[in-house]
Amino acid sequence: MLNKRNRILAAEAMSIHSSLFQCPLCSSSMRVEELRQLICREGHSFDIAKQGYINFLPRPAASKYDQTLFRSRSIVSKSGFFEALDRLITDQILAQIRNQPLRLLDMGCGEGSHLARILDMMQAAGCNGTAGVGLDIAKEGDRMAASRQPHLLWCVADLARSPLADGSFDFILNILSPSNYAQCQRLLKDDGFLIKVIPGNEHLQELRTAFRTSSRPYSGTRLEERFRDNFKLIQSLPLRTRSQLDASLIPHAIAMTPLSWHADTRSLQSLQELSSLELTLDVTILIGRK
Template identity: 40%
Template sequence: MSKNKKKTIQAKLLAKSQNIFRCPLCSNPMKVAYLSSLICSKNHCFDLSKRGYVNFLSNSIQTRYGKTLFESRKIVWNSGLFERLSENISTKIFNEFKPKSKQITLLDAGCGEGTPLYSIRKRIIQNTSNDFLGVGIDISKEAIDIASKDYSNVIWCVSDLANSPFEKKQFNFILNILSPSNYAEFRRILDDDGILIKVIPERDYLLELRNSFFEPTKKSYSNEKTLARFQHHFKILTADRLRYHFSLDGTLMDHLIQMTPLSWGISDERLLPFSTMNTKKITVDLTILSGKPR
């Protein structure tokens, strides 16, 4: 599909859902103008990119999460490593929504290159007749650029979660996968029955990498503080632990190492053994929390 056609399709999707937006600079409502910009009543204007995503940041923010990381993350997600996670989350969402007839609105806060949201969306629309609106935001422009390239029918935005471009009470679900939270903002933009679904690592998440990279004193991981913060702001409805093993071939292992911050600052000697192995078993150990604001 040509970039122009893609931009027009994305602009129409934005126009249909323009009520969810508010200006991140002055909080006034926004409208899509000429199928090419989102503009507020005080004339703050945010143009659609060639591929139709909106960048709400006036200055790009440098993060350690670069293009290579997101490309690797996409390959790892598409390999099936997190299939069970995506299945669990989509089942939660369509079970919750079955009896209702309204549109499902799902925000992925910290969506990266968009593969998790896109895979969850696919499962949900196969299983429900509800209308579905998926919105992904990430602070990394590189990530959103990759997302908008391959995944259509989802609204993609470069945005700071601390100053999100949304009106209050716009989402039935917020998804937050292995990514920092902003609970005040989550509370503001969730609707009255809204549910936050947050995925956090457990003790044995990517255990094999941890054991190989770190000295024994740094090996163990605890999610105690993350869990306490969640519980301070949100009342837990469900907490599902998913623990399983998955076999990755050499190339996928390289991509897994590229995508995880665990490998940052680790010497090549420590990384090398993984690259040279043909097949390696890896442990996935995660908890999927769902909750409502307290």
């Protein structure tokens, strides 16, 4: 019954906001049919899954981002690790809006925790009626997001062939995930904003040290330069916080990031035996316009 209700809630939301969609195969407009699928003028159709998401990929995408990773990321998020980041993003959105319905896209949404929390914070601040869309190529993340927030719009899709219509969004979020600036240009309204979060040198440094990995976050300077090459930078906001994770959260902190994929067994075991772990969130929020 829950899954059936999820599909109906998702279909109703997609019906209300059907103008946001375009067929990824032929770029024509789309409509919801029988509360079960999105179909375009040319007859291309995409079923709404029972959990409440829609899969626009012609074939499954190979990805190491699995259910375990997304579940752990959700648990760490619920602990409050990302709360300061989500609050700062929300404050920046609220500072820019004028009393009108908003359309917000999270490009690379994962399991949806950032988008869901930001929309909750906006609603608590009196900003109602925002259409929230999450897009990610990893089906497991969208499935988890939709099962919890079926009234939002969750899409499994390739960023390069987005199933979303030109000039549809007031804000695009891109949080610690790869960018597709050409799609951001296409999807943003002329007066819209791109909010991109990039990692700093100390981001998750405790895990990097424990795993003895030589890899570092991508150079913040290079990421910001690439952002400036594609968008006019309006604001750059650094954020660094440290959270004390108890023993029950440490396995999830390990599992939520690809940093652990190549860690040796001894390093993993040593980290899991700790009674607590201080973990650093070190990011910069870039805000830009076309």
